[in-house]
Amino acid sequence: MSYKILYDKRVAKDIKKLRLTNAQKEKLKHKIIEVSQNPISKSEGGYGEALKGNLKGYLKFRFDSNYRVIYKIEVIDNVMKIIIIGLRKDSTVYEEMDKRI
Numbered sequence: 001m002s003y004k005i006l007y008d009k010r011v012a013k014d015i016k017k018l019r020l021t022n023a024q025k026e027k028l029k030h031k032i033i034e035v036s037q038n039p040i041s042k043s044e045g046g047y048g049e050a051l052k053g054n055l056k057g058y059l060k061f062r063f064d065s066n067y068r069v070i071y072k073i074e075v076i077d078n079v080m081k082i083i084i085i086g087l088r089k090d091s092t093v094y095e096e097m098d099k100r101i
Helices: 011-018 022-036 089-100
Strands: 004-007 059-063 067-074 079-087
Touching: 004 022, 011 079, 022 059, 022 067, 022 079, 067 089, 079 089
Parallel strands: 004 079
Antiparallel strands: 059 067, 067 079
């Protein structure tokens, strides 16, 4: 079952800040659509990786080797909400995510 994809209002700025090429943006778009087909955690047969600690309840997936997309699932409404897209480098994306929740 496909989930509806919603974006936090700050995600557009995240993407702009990353200076992705058009090819990377297209690849990211396709990856998000792919994950939305089954966004639950890998341990349950999906594509996501469950986060721990203060980010428990959120999931992530990798885009290329340097980027992470963090999202939350709203099961009742079948919504996959993209919260942040950022660099994995030095845990930057996770620190920024802390500020958004």
